[in-house]
Amino acid sequence: MVNNTKCCVYMICPYCNNEDTNVLESRGLPGDDGVRRRRQCKKCEKRFTTHERIVNIDLKVVKKNGKVEQYDREKLLKGVGKACYKRKVGKEQIENLVDDVELRLLNRKTTEIKSSDIGKMVLNRLRKLDELAYMRFASVYMDFENAQEYKRFVLSSKTVNNFSDDI
Numbered sequence: 001m002v003n004n005t006k007c008c009v010y011m012i013c014p015y016c017n018n019e020d021t022n023v024l025e026s027r028g029l030p031g032d033d034g035v036r037r038r039r040q041c042k043k044c045e046k047r048f049t050t051h052e053r054i055v056n057i058d059l060k061v062v063k064k065n066g067k068v069e070q071y072d073r074e075k076l077l078k079g080v081g082k083a084c085y086k087r088k089v090g091k092e093q094i095e096n097l098v099d100d101v102e103l104r105l106l107n108r109k110t111t112e113i114k115s116s117d118i119g120k121m122v123l124n125r126l127r128k129l130d131e132l133a134y135m136r137f138a139s140v141y142m143d144f145e146n147a148q149e150y151k152r153f154v155l156s157s158k159t160v161n162n163f164s165d166d167i
């Protein structure tokens with residue numbers, strides 16, 4: 001099992017070398033670990049296509065019980081997918097959500113992160129997509145000790161607008 005994430009998070013515009021681009025469309029390449037993206041430069045607004053390869057990322061995830069695991073994109077995708085089961089959240093929305101989390105992960109200085117911190121980053125984004133999926137994911141990923149702790153979380157999440165991504 002290879003633990004992957006996408007490389008080349010900042011794709012540079014081939015026309016003006018601007019680093020800030022929008023993704024218009026993402027498509028997995030069949031039989032390959034890459035993804036094809038249609039991008040638009042935010043500066044010159046020209047469009048271009050990138051083929052982004054997936055590479056290993058050296059990120060250690062520290063679980064609540066202290067165990068350390070290698071970051072696993074597939075596992076995270078599965079976890080979010082499960083939470084979105086039978087909800088109106090598309091596969092692409094889930095991929096984009098994980099992409100967005102990975103972008104934040106890659107921008108951190110350390111190579112270790114608590115699993116609950118990744119959980120919070122996902123929850124931040126999932127909440128905007130689907131309330132029930134958000135609750136489901138929280139109950140699994142946040143490793144609540146008991147029902148009371150979960151209840152507290154649900155109540156507090158109604159008053160707190162967002163978790164901080166700055167972790």
Ligand SMILES: [Zn+2]
Pocket residue numbers: 013014015016017018041042043044045046
């Ligand atoms: Zn440009």
